Amino acid sequence: MRPLLPLSALVSALLLAVPGAALAQDMLIRGGPIHTGVVATPSAEVVLVRDGRIVFVGAEAGLPDHAGVPVIDLDGAALFPGFTDGHAHLDGIGAREMTLNLEGSASVDEAMVRLEAWAVAHPEGPIIGRGWIETHWPEGRFLTAADLDAAAPGRIVLLGRADGHAVVASSAALAAAGIDASTVAPAGGEILKDENGQPTGLLVDAAEALVAGLIPPPTEATRREMYRAGFAVYARYGWTGIHFMSAPWGDVPLLEDMAGAGEASIRVYNSVTPDGAQALFASGPRSVADGRVVTRAVKMYADGALGSRGAALFEPYADRPDTTGLMQIDGAAAVPVYEAALRSGIQIATHAIGDRGNASVADWYAEALEAVPASERPNGEDVRWRIEHAQILRPQGYRWFVDLPIIASMQPSHAIGDLHFAPARLGDARLDGAYAWHSLVDLGVIVVGGSDAPVERGDPAIEFYAAVARRDLTGFQGPDWRPDEAVDRMTALHMFTLWPAYASFREEELGTIEPGKRADFTAFDIDLMTAPEAELPNAKAVLTIVDGEVVYRAGEDTSRP
Structure with a gap:
């Protein structure tokens, strides 16, 4: 039997039992390598958690009294700060589980075989x-x-x-x-x-x-089922949080309700669709269930994607000279929205992939920041605006990310997929500045790692591997795919832990394993910091913990209903 809680812990437990609050717990974690993400003290032997907060990190010999605290034995697994997907689409992740998934189709023929089978199994609609x-x-x-x-x-x-x-x-x-x-x-x-x-x-x-x-509009029940599926998949992969890009404004109340009902197993940071911008500007940042779902950003689109030749380039596509891509918005439409965001304390995240798209967004950001002085902004100078993808830059354009500054929200797996077609789309010269993680980090730019799932699989092990290897899953890199743009493993760890915390204004409570921070952890069956590079994509999450609550454990059904 677990001993009685001290009074302070009992009060905390009662507060945490209120609907909408996280189910925080006490735990002692040991039995495997522990990587804190703190450069000065990168490793530890044990972590002690009370009421969902980290109270001790360090050597076993220094462990304070922990009588009666349940022990989690890692059994050799490696523990990390909770991994956060800095750019993904939670609705699409759930929908992928409920609709025809053509991911991995090796040919037109295979894709059509899947379609034919689906049509037979689903004869209506x-x-x-x-x-x-x-x-x-x-x-x-x-x-x-x-x-x-x-x-x-x-x-x-x-x-x-x-x-x-x-x-x-x-x-x-x-x-x-x-x-x-x-x-x-x-x-x-x-x-x-x-x-x-x-x-x-x-x-x-x-x-x-x-x-x-x-497309028939889904019912609320269907959407709830979709989000449940997304939460379950992401907890199983080892993600403790997701920056939900293009979160439908109409779904924010549903997500908040799910968090209040205890159905949001991981953290959600919403960057909403533009139709919700004015309402969000009026309300200001929103947070429910002790920060389980936070809404404080608007997602805009500047251009399209490189694969479909919609990314906006300064010069024509090398493999289709009749086009330079497609801009989705212009400054006359974007800048007033940006200015309103500054005055309301709402973050802006803008999709830009091509070099022209990125330069345009940087210009618009600069124009808005000049028009709205820091004295008129709730966040002052600390606006933390983001460009989502920032895939193709002119090297001279790096300065925008430093000077304004801009957070670069990038997805490593894009580079290991795009290496098969980007050289044809761009030509060799434009690969300077393409997927330039290392160059930006060297300049002091915050580079947030994400997956863009369901565009990609959404597996943190694959994303980590892509960042440090810059090779596809077979080990192929291709001729001069700018290998120097790969990053070291501590940088990759920060891309998926500390830097997403910063990009969501939560670096004081998330992103590293330190006393006082929330107990968000991801454990993998191999040590991402020391395993051979080729083994990294095969790593599997064995434990996902959010606010001191085990939301996924390999071999157990700990997913929420």
Whole structure:
């Protein structure tokens, strides 16, 4: 039997029993390497937690009284500060578990075999899916409506490319949306057409909106199920938090309700869709369930993605000289929103992938910061604005990240996937400044690591490996893929722990294993700091702890309902 709690701990336990509060616990963790993330004291033998807070980190010999505290034996697993995915889409992660997942399809044929099987198993309604990417396919082309029609005749089918910046629609879907040879693409979008001027079925960036109305709106119950699935998957991977990019404004109350009901197993930091900007500016930052769900940022889009040639470049694409990509917004629309964000204390995160897209956002940030002096900002100089992806930069553009400054929110797995097509899209010269993690870190820039799941798998082990190896999962790097842009392992650890904490204004309580901080931990079955590089992507989370509560343990069903 566990002994009675002292009075102070009993009061804390009663407070934590209030709906919406985290279920914090006491624990002593030992039995494996412990990496604190603190440069001065990078390792420890034991960690003692009381009421969900770290009270001791260090050598076994210095351990204070811990009578009756439950012990977690790592059994050789390696413990780290809780890993946070600094850029992902929680709704898409959950939806991937509930819709047609084409991730990993090795060819057009394989993708269509999956579609055919799904159509048979789901004979009614539209077919919605995502995850295909053509860059490895032997056919060497995008999917087309003809492909979809052959696999699922007569059905409305919408299959999103992995990056989320293009969708292929079946002929039935095109007809239902009224898209034909005469349809003009909206600004910031493209309707691909064949040599006869007929739509191929591929709709890029803003053109995706033309078929959005064909997707039945989910019920609240379905959305709740989707988020439950996302939480369960991410806790199992070892993530203790997620920066939810493009969080639908209408879903914020649902997420807050789930947190209050104890259904949010990991932390959520919401960067909401622009339709919620004015309401968020009016309310200011929101936090519920002892900070389990925090909403204090707006996500904007400047351009598209490199794979679908929507990233905005200064010079034409090397493999398609007729285009320089697609801007999704201009300064006249963006800067007033940025200025309003500054005056309300709301963070801005803007998607920019191409060099022109990144330069435009930096210019707009500078314009807004000049227009709204620090004295008129709740956060003063400390605004912590972000560029999401920052994939293709001109090296002379690094200065924006230093001078303004700007947080670079980057996804290492993009580089190990894009290495198979980015040289063709960009040409060799523009690879200087591409996925430039090391160059930015060397300049003192905060580089937040993320996965962009469901664009990528969302596995922290793969992301860590990509950051330190800069090779694909087979070990391939390709000719001159700028290997010097890989980072050392402590930097990679900070990219997924301390720096996401900073980017969400929580570095005082998250991101390292130190006394006084919240007890968020991730343990992997191999030691990411010492294991051979090739073994890193195979690491598996064995323990995920949030606020001192075990939310995932390998071999046990600790996921929330």
